[in-house]
Amino acid sequence: MGETSKKDAIKLRPMTFFPPFIILCIIVAVSMVSQEHFLGMIDTINNAIIKNFGWAASILALFITGVAVVAMFSKFGDVRIGGEDAKPEMSNFAWFTVALTTTMAAGVLFWGPAEPIAHYMSPPTEIYGIDPKTPEALKFSMETMFLHWTIVPYAIYTVPAVVFAFMYYNAKKPFSISSEMAPLLGRRAYRPMVMQIIDAITLFSIGAGMAGSVAQAFMNVAGGISKITGMPSDPRLWLMVGIIVGAVSIATAISGIQKAMTKISNINVYGFAIFLIFLLVFSNASFLFNLSTESLGGFAGTFIERILITGQSADSQWPQWWTTFYWFSWMSWAPTSGAFMGRIAYGRKVKHMLGMYIGVCATVSAVWMMLVSGTSLWIETSGAADLCASYTAGTENVAYDMLGALPLSAIVIPLFVILIFLSTVTACNSNMIAMAGISTRGISPDNPDAPNWLKFVWGVIPMAVGYIMIASVGVNGVKIIANFGGMFAALIMIGAAASLGILIVNHKKYDLTIEGAKDEIFGEIEQ
Numbered sequence: 174m175g176e177t178s179k180k181d182a183i184k185l186r187p188m189t190f191f192p193p194f195i196i197l198c199i200i201v202a203v204s205m206v207s208q209e210h211f212l213g214m215i216d217t218i219n220n221a222i223i224k225n226f227g228w229a230a231s232i233l234a235l236f237i238t239g240v241a242v243v244a245m246f247s248k249f250g251d252v253r254i255g256g257e258d259a260k261p262e263m264s265n266f267a268w269f270t271v272a273l274t275t276t277m278a279a280g281v282l283f284w285g286p287a288e289p290i291a292h293y294m295s296p297p298t299e300i301y302g303i304d305p306k307t308p309e310a311l312k313f314s315m316e317t318m319f320l321h322w323t324i325v326p327y328a329i330y331t332v333p334a335v336v337f338a339f340m341y342y343n344a345k346k347p348f349s350i351s352s353e354m355a356p357l358l359g360r361r362a363y364r365p366m367v368m369q370i371i372d373a374i375t376l377f378s379i380g381a382g383m384a385g386s387v388a389q390a391f392m393n394v395a396g397g398i399s400k401i402t403g404m405p406s407d408p409r410l411w412l413m414v415g416i417i418v419g420a421v422s423i424a425t426a427i428s429g430i431q432k433a434m435t436k437i438s439n440i441n442v443y444g445f446a447i448f449l450i451f452l453l454v455f456s457n458a459s460f461l462f463n464l465s466t467e468s469l470g471g472f473a474g475t476f477i478e479r480i481l482i483t484g485q486s487a488d489s490q491w492p493q494w495w496t497t498f499y500w501f502s503w504m505s506w507a508p509t510s511g512a513f514m515g516r517i518a519y520g521r522k523v524k525h526m527l528g529m530y531i532g533v534c535a536t537v538s539a540v541w542m543m544l545v546s547g548t549s550l551w552i553e554t555s556g557a558a559d560l561c562a563s564y565t566a567g568t569e570n571v572a573y574d575m576l577g578a579l580p581l582s583a584i585v586i587p588l589f590v591i592l593i594f595l596s597t598v599t600a601c602n603s604n605m606i607a608m609a610g611i612s613t614r615g616i617s618p619d620n621p622d623a624p625n626w627l628k629f630v631w632g633v634i635p636m637a638v639g640y641i642m643i644a645s646v647g648v649n650g651v652k653i654i655a656n657f658g659g660m661f662a663a664l665i666m667i668g669a670a671a672s673l674g675i676l677i678v679n680h681k682k683y684d685l686t687i688e689g690a691k692d693e694i695f696g697e698i699e700q
Contacts, residue, residue, distance in 0.1 A: 186372070211645070244527060261519065276326075281322065316475070319469060332669050336515075338518045343685065372611045385502065390418060390596075400577065406570075425602055440595060441596060452545065572589065608631040610623045682694065
């Protein structure tokens with residue numbers, strides 16, 4: 174009887190679910206009916222986004238990073254998610270593995286080897302005066318990897334996670350993205366129409382962001398299969414890979430978060446460790462450590478300048494197609510990933526959340542770039558392989574041509590393909606579960622699971638959009654769809670960052686886990 178009443182209590186929120194679902198379906202339908210009109214439409218919209226809003230994404234990224242650092246060292250950092258008596262539901266290692274593999278996802282495996290080659294052979298000469306394939310371009314490449322893949326993206330992920338965790342577990346508010354903005358919006362955050370609009374925007378944003386991420390994975394896995402079997406890496410192979418990735422991701426999401434994701438995440442982290450040790454042993458460790466040390470200095474010294482670069486003074490689109498793309502891409506994932514990352518942080522202190530996500534996970538990402546991106550640059554500059562030609566032939570080729578130039582490539586390349594596959598499954602799991610939860614009413618800490626059919630829908634649609642973008646536009650399709658999602662998600666990130674600032678100043682008036690506390694701000698909430 175109890176189980177039945179729980180299931181009956183969870184119901185679909187039509188005004189949250191249907192608008193993003195219909196828009197994403199329209200994208201699929203229009204692309205199939207008239208590819209020419211589809212490409213013209215999305216290209217026009219994308220150019221408008223990066224031209225008119227790139228500056229705002231850069232300022233917001235810097236603000237979010239600053240607020241996250243301040244929160245870690247504030248009194249709010251000592252607050253325990255769920256109240257002082259709350260106990261973590263996951264071990265420290267399990268928490269770390271799920272957090273790492275959820276956030277790193279397939280993007281770090283796709284761009285880690287390939288992006289530094291792009292910057293090495295085509296740096297923004299018009300902005301910095303750096304010529305291609307020079308020592309200056311080499312250092313610039315690694316500095317850029319640290320900028321795009323360490324503290325900034327993890328701050329973008331973590332800020333909404335902290336606010337959501339506190340409002341959900343301590344303030345006892347609904348499982349809604351509105352909770353990430355509630356300290357700023359106050360009672361208005363939980364008006365039914367406001368909640369539905371915010372959650373609908375979030376579902377579209379993460380649907381677009383997830384589409385971009387899985388598209389990278391399809392291309393990357395297909396590149397590995399092509400290297401191993403000789404099959405061409407083309408839309409037909411991408412489709413086959415997409416079907417397999419989708420089937421496994423949906424099956425594991427439906428089987429349960431703790432049971433499936435923890436096991437996959439553990440396997441994935443061990444795989445990451447083995448892969449990094451291999452690169453350390455068989456590449457040039459001296460080159461990697463020296464280049465990375467030098468580049469970290471450049472990254473730290475130019476951090477504010479580089480994070481805010483727009484390219485306007487030099488009439489350059491480089492920042493828009495790289496740095497701005499990344500800020501929008503991280504933001505498109507952040508509200509929904511924040512709901513998931515906040516949910517698994519039950520029992521931890523706020524400063525431990527910030528330390529895990531911005532400290533530990535960002536450090537691991539920096540080590541990844543040092544070894545993976547460094548190896549890619551070493552292979553290129555040493556003449557062991559022409560990775561610039563590999564990039565020109567297809568971005569997905571770089572990683573496999575890099576590994577092909579190292580010993581034991583017949584063993585390591587299949588391992589790399591498996592890592593991409595598992596990373597994609599883990600990231601998709603967390604987002605399908607969170608998106609399904611946002612699409613319903615009645616989700617609570619005691620009743621956390623949404624219907625399985627919703628997980629299925631939020632697995633199939635983004636993957637279909639991602640496949641269409643790469644099949645019609647190629648790798649730039651990944652950037653276009655990420656820009657779409659990130660522009661809308663940026664509105665929520667503004668609210669989340671401001672809300673965290675409010676909690677830093679006065680969190681006690683929201684914390685209902687404090688003995689004798691009363692909710693004098695929000696009152697009764699209609700979901």
